[in-house]
Amino acid sequence: MSYPPPGPAQPGPDPAAPYPPPPMPSGPAYGSGPPRDDKTNGMAIAAFVTGLLGCCGIVGAVLGFVSLRQIADRGGKGRGLAIAGIVLSALWIVGGTIGYLVIPGSDSSSSATGPDGTPKPKTTRPEKIDAYTMKVGDCINDPVSSGAPADESAPPVEVESVKKVPCTGPHDGEVLAVFKLTQTVMPTDQEMSRLASTGCKLRIQRRLDRDPAAAHLGRSFYYPTADSWRDGDRAVTCLAVNAAEGKKLTRPIRG
Structure with missing residues (x-):
């Protein structure tokens, strides 16, 4: 039998060659992240x-x-x-x-009324002020005079300061007028008291008479002391007070 001539020799694998890497799986790849915490934060x-x-x-x-x-x-x-x-x-x-x-605004607003329809006092704290700085509309407590009606024959009592309080609560007096003396030389205490009393009567008595409680109201006043006169003080302050000594007003004057 005859055999075909052998063809060229086929080279075999080179034992020194590295093995090829394994094939990568087809399909989407999935990455891994940090582990999730299932505890309550x-x-x-x-x-x-x-x-x-x-x-x-x-x-x-x-x-x-x-x-x-x-x-x-x-x-x-x-x-x-x-x-x-x-x-x-x-x-x-x-x-x-x-x-x-x-809440702070409620102190500066009009006060509420009680069961009998009278205004309740505001909760504003008393404010200490100099006696000569009082102005119309101020209501004050004066521990020295206690709001008693003025007595022209009584010796004067010097008052340096008073407490400004709400007019809707108990108070010794309400300032209804302030006027200035025109004398160049300070009058005597007796003359000063007479001038203050007369001037206040002219300025506030008509208003007191129009108030529903006129029969229970009186007048009081403050005038300059010798020291304040030297400092230029000429103001007389006129107040409405309770006619009964020791008693207080409880509301603003309505006259």
Whole structure:
């Protein structure tokens, strides 16, 4: 038998050559990220507790936003607690702002009325002022004279300061007029008292007579002392007072 001539020799694998890398699997590749946390976020709990107490202002809202960011990045529970903390903190802040704006304003507004229809006293604290700075409309308490009607024959009593109080509460007197003396030389105490009494009667008696409680009202006044006269004080202050010594007025004059 004859055989065909052998063809060229086929080269075999080179034992020194490296093995080719294994084929990559077809289809989409999947990446792996950090492990997700399934625990309740501590910041969320803190935000809820802080917002519930309402004693830390905006802190609860800040903790709530931080916890929401952490939950979005790392996973975990507590999103509802964080949102509740933010809402509660916002409510406390809004409520505190409204209270700050409304409550102080109530002192300067007209006072409420009691069961009998009479105005309730304001809660404004007494303000100590110099006696010569009183002006029309001021209501005062004077511990020295106690608002008693003026007695021209009585010796003068020097008063340096009085307490300004609301006219809707008990007070010794209400300033109805202020006028200045025109004398260049300071009058004697007796003459000063007469000038003050006459001037106040002309200026406020008609108003007192128009008040529903005119029969229970009297007049009082303050005039300059020797020291204040030297400092340029010439003012006489006229007040309405209770005609009964030791008793106080409880409302503004309505005349």
